[in-house]
Amino acid sequence: GNSVTQMEGPVTLSEEAFLTINCTYTATGYPSLFWYVQYPGEGLQLLLKATKADDKGSNKGFEATYRKETTSFHLEKGSVQVSDSAVYFCALSGTAGNQFYFGTGTSLTVIP
């Protein structure tokens, strides 16, 4: 079956530090992979996506590369800001396209 495993938080970093949030997946077929961000008091927003192996999704300084050989989609940012404090969710879309599988979320706090 399909599933997503995300590193547990919470993660606390100083401003301008490097961020990695690990995500690995199990899937049948060829899923699409997503990172969502949830700011306090808000819904989930799409941060970036990748739809096939070796694709790199990027947005707002965040990047993630779809690695089929390691079944991973790790989120990275070179220099985090206080405004990046949020909960980050890794997700995959199954081959059928109408079922999504979310990780458990990783809470990130960036301190000045």
Add this chain to the structure above:
Amino acid sequence: DTAVSQTPKYLVTQMGNDKSIKCEQNLGHDTMYWYKQDSKKFLKIMFSYNNKELIINETVPNRFSPKSPDKAHLNLHINSLELGDSAVYFCASSQGGARSQPQHFGDGTRLSIL
């Protein structure tokens, strides 16, 4: 011109009451979802509808009943509310059958049971 809108944003009510949450999307999507998010931010799928037909019905108490009058609306009715129902409920939509298309979420309904 909000893409996925839920009402109400906050819902505070007594145990045992019946309440409804409404959701509408103006994205032209054919698939809509309800999720429950607990205090630890864990997101659990509850239901999914495609073109008004139920396609996902996870292990959810019978007290929860979704209704989709058309493909742009998916409402959630909850009977006999219990303390454990306190959570944030999110509605989402996507273009079903297109695995590369993401889900779009509403801002959530914060349900508190007294």
